[in-house]
Amino acid sequence: xxxxxxxxxxxxxxxxxxxxxxxxxxxxxxxxxxxxxxxxxxxxxxxxxxxxxxxxxxxxxxxxxxxxxxxxxxxxxxxxxxxxxxxxxxxxxxxxxxxxxxxxxxxxxxxxxxxxxxxxxxxxxxxxxxxxxxxxxxxxxxxxxxxxxxxxxxxxxxxxxxxxxxxxxxxxxxxxxxxxxxxxxxxxxxxxxxxxxxxxxxxxxxxxxxxxxxxxxxxxxxxxxxxxxxxxxxxxxxxxxxxxxx
Amino acid sequence: xxxxxxxxxxxxxxxxxxxxxxxxxxxxxxxxxxxxxxxxxxxxxxxxxxxxxxxxxxxxxxxxxxxxxxxxxxxxxxxxxxxxxxxxxxxxxxxxxxxxxxxxxxxxxxxxxxxxxxxxxxxxxxxxxxxxxxxxxxxxxxxxxxxxxxxxxxxxxxxxxxxxxxxxxxxxxxxxxxxxxxxxxxxxxxxxxxxxxxxxxxxxxxxxxxxxxxxxxxxxxxxxxxxxxxxxxxxxxxxxxxxxxxxxxxxxxxxxxxxxxxxxxxxxxxxxxxxxxxxxxxxxxxxxxxxxxxxxxxxxxxxxxxxxxxxxxxxxxxxxxxxxxxxxxxxxxxxxxxxxxxxxxxxxxxxxxxxxxxxxxxxxxxxxxxxxxxxxxxxxxxxxxxxx
Ligand SMILES: Nc1ncnc2c1ncn2[C@@H]1O[C@H](COP(=O)(O)OP(=O)(O)O)[C@@H](O)[C@H]1O
Ligand SMILES: [Mg+2]
Numbered sequence: 001x002x003x004x005x006x007x008x009x010x011x012x013x014x015x016x017x018x019x020x021x022x023x024x025x026x027x028x029x030x031x032x033x034x035x036x037x038x039x040x041x042x043x044x045x046x047x048x049x050x051x052x053x054x055x056x057x058x059x060x061x062x063x064x065x066x067x068x069x070x071x072x073x074x075x076x077x078x079x080x081x082x083x084x085x086x087x088x089x090x091x092x093x094x095x096x097x098x099x100x101x102x103x104x105x106x107x108x109x110x111x112x113x114x115x116x117x118x119x120x121x122x123x124x125x126x127x128x129x130x131x132x133x134x135x136x137x138x139x140x141x142x143x144x145x146x147x148x149x150x151x152x153x154x155x156x157x158x159x160x161x162x163x164x165x166x167x168x169x170x171x172x173x174x175x176x177x178x179x180x181x182x183x184x185x186x187x188x189x190x191x192x193x194x195x196x197x198x199x200x201x202x203x204x205x206x207x208x209x210x211x212x213x214x215x216x217x218x219x220x221x222x223x224x225x226x227x228x229x230x231x232x233x234x235x236x237x238x239x240x241x242x243x244x245x246x
Numbered sequence: 247x248x249x250x251x252x253x254x255x256x257x258x259x260x261x262x263x264x265x266x267x268x269x270x271x272x273x274x275x276x277x278x279x280x281x282x283x284x285x286x287x288x289x290x291x292x293x294x295x296x297x298x299x300x301x302x303x304x305x306x307x308x309x310x311x312x313x314x315x316x317x318x319x320x321x322x323x324x325x326x327x328x329x330x331x332x333x334x335x336x337x338x339x340x341x342x343x344x345x346x347x348x349x350x351x352x353x354x355x356x357x358x359x360x361x362x363x364x365x366x367x368x369x370x371x372x373x374x375x376x377x378x379x380x381x382x383x384x385x386x387x388x389x390x391x392x393x394x395x396x397x398x399x400x401x402x403x404x405x406x407x408x409x410x411x412x413x414x415x416x417x418x419x420x421x422x423x424x425x426x427x428x429x430x431x432x433x434x435x436x437x438x439x440x441x442x443x444x445x446x447x448x449x450x451x452x453x454x455x456x457x458x459x460x461x462x463x464x465x466x467x468x469x470x471x472x473x474x475x476x477x478x479x480x481x482x483x484x485x486x487x488x489x490x491x492x493x494x495x496x497x498x499x500x501x502x503x504x505x506x507x508x509x510x511x512x513x514x515x516x517x518x519x520x521x522x523x524x525x526x527x528x529x530x531x532x533x534x535x536x537x538x539x540x541x542x543x544x545x546x547x548x549x550x551x552x553x554x555x556x557x558x559x560x561x562x563x564x565x566x567x568x569x570x571x572x573x574x575x576x577x578x579x580x581x582x583x584x585x586x587x588x589x590x591x592x593x594x595x596x597x598x599x600x601x602x603x604x605x606x607x608x609x610x611x612x613x614x615x616x617x618x619x620x621x622x623x624x625x626x627x628x629x630x631x632x633x634x
Contacts, residue, residue: 048611051603076613088608092629093622101622102612109613158612 001026001197002047002067002166007058009046016042018222019058024166027194031208031233032201034219035241040201041085043219044170047199048082049075062166076102077109081164083155085171085201090142095154098142099124099161106162127160131187148175156187163191168199173207185210205237220244253305255280258376259332259406272351280375286368295366295490298546298578299515303460303486304369307405315456315483324396324425330410330433331400334379344389344420350411353382370464370490373436377411380435387419387445394423401431410435418442418470425450434462441473443497448634449477455484457512463489469529471497476634479506481516493522495529505633506535509624510543510575517546524551524587528559535566536631538624539575549594550582557587564594569601569627601627 002024009017016039024030034040045053047060049072060067062078070078090098104114115123128135133153143151152172159167172184188198188211200211208216208230216232217224218241225244226232287293289301326345329336337347383395401408408431414424420442426449441447453461461484467475481487493502508516522531533549549564564581581594601623609619 050607050611071616072607072610073613073615073619076611082611084608084611088602088605090605090608090623090626092626098609098612098622101618102609102614105615105618106613162612 001063003059003061005059005061007046007055007060009042009053009055011042011045011053015056016222017046017055020219020223022217022224024197024199026165026197027192028215029188029192029198029200029211029213031211031213031216032199032219033203033205033216033233033236035244036203038219039222040219041170042222044082044085044168044199044201047075047080047166047168048072073105074109076162076164077106079165081159081162081167083152083159083167083169083172085174087143087146087151087155089144089146091144093142094138095140095142096121096124096138099158102158103161124161128157130190131157131160132183133157149177149180152176153180153183156184160187160191163196165195166197166199167191168201170201171203172200173202173204181207182210205233208233218244254372254376254407257305257405257407258378259401259403259408267351269351276375276377279371283368283372283375286365286371289369293366293368295488295517295519295548298544298576299486299488299517301369303515304462306460306485315454324394326394327396327398328381328383329398329400330379330408332402332408332431335381337381342393344386344393345395346384348382350377350380350382350413353413367464367490369434369462369488370436373409373411373434373464376407376434377409377436379408380411380413382413382415384415384417385420385422386417389420389422391421393421394425397424397426398429399427399431399433399435400429401433403431405432407432407434411438412436413438413440414447415440416442416445416447416473418444420445421448422446423448423450426452428453428455428461430459432460436464437466439465439467439475441467441469441475441500443470444472445470446474447476449475450634451477451479451481451489453484453487453489454480454482455487455514457483457485457514459484460486461488464492465490466492466494467502468494468496469500469502471499473497473500475502475504477502477504478632478634479504479508479518481506481518482509483511483514484516485514487514487516487518489516489518491520493520493531495524495526498526498528501530501532503532503633504534505631506537506547507628507631508535508537508545508547510538510545511540511571512543513541514543515545516543517548519546519548520550522549522551522562524553524557524560524562524590526554527557529557530561532563533565534563534631534633535568535579536628537566537568537577537579538571538627539568539577540571542572542574542576544576545578547577547579547596548582549580551584551592553583553585553587553590553592555586558589560587560590560592562590562592562594564596565630566596567627567630568596568598569624570598571601
């Protein structure tokens with residue numbers, strides 16, 4: 001599904017990713033851990049097509065297509081979703097309207113019919129109930145006045161509505177209490193199936209108690225320095241990242 | 247400059263002095279105004295209000311009728327629709343009893359304003375020499391809660407300026423919505439709004455023009471004690487738009503609140519000037535502008551508040567934010583406070599930036615195409631200037 005080969009990438013004018021390789025197959029969940037500033041967000045941003053994040057070498061293919069050639073909205077249409085580490089506030093744009101616009105734009109990209117607002121509302125209410133979230137989220141302007149936790153939940157909610165085939169969650173667990181963490185994990189687990197893949201960027205092992213990863217990778221200084229199973233996350237929890245400097 | 251008045255006279259539609267139905271004393275007043283104006287300088291970059299616009303565009307001669315691309319005010323929502331056209335003003339026959347509307351020339355005082363003393367307002371002042379139509383509207387306190395009046399400017403004559411002068415009076419305690427909609431024509435309009443004690447005017451001004459259209463407006467508000475004006479302006483496109491909102495308080499505890507959305511693209515120029523005279527104590531004004539300029543268009547925003555000596559307890563807010571959508575676009579943005587009183591609460595700010603790139607990317611990352619994402623962010627930006 002996703003093939004990242006020898007990627008070197010800049011954020012702004014700083015070289016961040018240095019010869020990074022990663023292969024994600026349908027249905028797999030990959031956790032990416034690593035110290036602050038190691039390039040985790042840069043990787044997520046590169047995949048989503050953020051301006052000022054640019055590959056200088058290497059390639060990224062998604063479902064056989066050269067991902068780096070596509071516009072951000074085309075990547076979304078192909079099924080890439082990034083849950084932002086810092087979701088953006090958009091005053092005056094209603095969350096519901098925003099999501100329906102996004103949903104229909106993706107359908108249009110794929111040559112499918114759009115959905116009317118009544119049908120969309122039904123679908124969205126159903127999803128929000130399943131996620132055990134409150135539906136007042138829908139009426140508010142996108143992320144405006146949301147607490148940190150609400151912003152993260154809103155990302156998960158968007159993911160549930162848009163049903164991407166590759167979801168990248170960038171520290172969606174940071175700053176959440178245990179109940180909110182369970183809601184986020186639940187959102188991921190509900191979507192998990194044999195065709196859908198996840199890249200879970202996290203700083204802490206605790207999210208992985210609820211979302212069981214198939215692989216765990218350690219990113220340090222722009223490259224993956226160690227890969228392993230779920231056990232690696234537990235080891236990291238015990239040892240911290242000090243060993244990286246050794 | 248003698249040429250100025252002759253130029254403008256020749257370019258007016260119709261020439262008021264030849265208007266046979268015009269009362270004689272009014273013709274005399276207009277002639278006098280014309281004589282005075284002959285001594286005034288032509289508009290140009292030496293004037294503060296014209297520094298950023300090309301006044302020579304006023305003389306352009308568009309060949310075909312120009313019509314606004316948007317005619318959005320829903321006339322069904324209005325109890326009364328007043329139409330200004332080439333044939334003059336048309337007023338519906340059956341007016342509700344809370345309202346009187348008469349032709350401006352029949353009104354006892356088609357208001358000569360002290361504003362005419364400042365050469366900054368030369369283009370607006372020309373209106374008093376040249377106006378050929380308009381209405382005097384009186385709204386009584388019996389106006390129902392949903393009372394709504396539409397002033398529609400739909401003139402076909404493309405090359406000449408049509409000078410319109412309106413007077414709107416709200417009796418003490420009256421509440422009404424007045425929508426002003428420019429549909430077509432090259433209109434130079436002066437509106438005099440007199441708001442009685444505790445009366446509340448809500449106003450929407452929509453001037454959405456095609457790339458050849460021009461429009462000049464002056465709104466002069468006089469607010470009595472505890473009166474309120476809430477006025478919303480949408481100015482978009484056109485070759486030249488020049489708007490002045492001029493506010494005077496005659497009592498205390500009154501409030502003027504305005505929100506302007508200015509959107510210029512192509513070669514458009516929009517000037518949006520708000521002057522609030524806090525000559526009396528304890529009044530409040532809040533002026534918000536959100537402006538966007540694309541291509542090689544330009545916008546001039548000016549919010550000016552003058553607080554007279556002794557006008558303590560005045561509260562002033564000026565909030566001007568601007569977005570440049572291209573490298574060639576220009577925006578000048580000027581909040582101004584002239585304070586001669588001791589106790590005044592004032593806040594003002596002005597920023598010029600670009601569209602929030604991070605937010606545009608956020609929308610794109612959800613599948614929304616770039617153009618639509620940018621449009622959504624522009625709408626988001628405009629929201630803060632929606633006051634009613
Ligand atoms: N747009 C940018 N311009 C310059 N430097 C950046 C930019 N974005 C991120 N960086 C830098 O890149 C490094 C890696 O950042 P990031 O990918 O956010 O790390 P992580 O998510 O692992 O904490 C940091 O040193 C950060 O300051
Ligand atoms: Mg990060």
